[in-house]
Amino acid sequence: MGIDDIVNQGKEFLEQNKDKIGEALKSDQAEDVSDSVLDAAADFVKKIAPDSVDAQVDGVRDNIDKAIGNE
Template sequence: MGIDDLVNKGKDLYEQNKDKVEDALNSDQAEQVSDNVLDAAAGFVKKLTPDSVDEKIDGVRDSIDGKIGND
């Protein structure tokens, strides 16, 4: 089985369970997990960059957060 076969199986599996996947991504649990991950990533990047870009980092974090979870 090649990589193309695995990708196609993954696509088929997603299509068969598309509603369940979308429900999971819009759940309270996904919101909590995504908030924790995004907060940690933003905090890490802020430690590496000058304070002058903190606002931009927060904007990117909020934009991504708006696409995952239910808040």
Template sequence: MGIDDMVNQGKEFLEQNKDKIDDALHSDQAEGISDKILDGAADLAKKIAPDSVDGKIDELRNQADGAVGNE
């Protein structure tokens, strides 16, 4: 089995399970996990970056949060 075969199987799997995957990404559990990860990443970025970009970091964190979970 070559790389192309594995990629095609992956595409098939995603297409066949699109609804289940979407439900999982927008679940309460995904919301909790994503919040923890995004909060940690934003806190780290704020420690490293100048204070002048804190607002932009929060904005990007909130945009990413809107894509995963149910809130």
């Protein structure tokens, strides 16, 4: 099985389950998990990046958060 086969299987899976995936991404559980992951990632970047980019990091975090979960 080559990489093309794996990619095609992934595409087929997404197409067949897009409604279920959409529902899962908008669930309370997805919101909780995404908040935790996004907060941790943003905090990590803020620790290693200059303070001048903190606002941009927060903006990116917020935009991603809007796309995942239900809030």
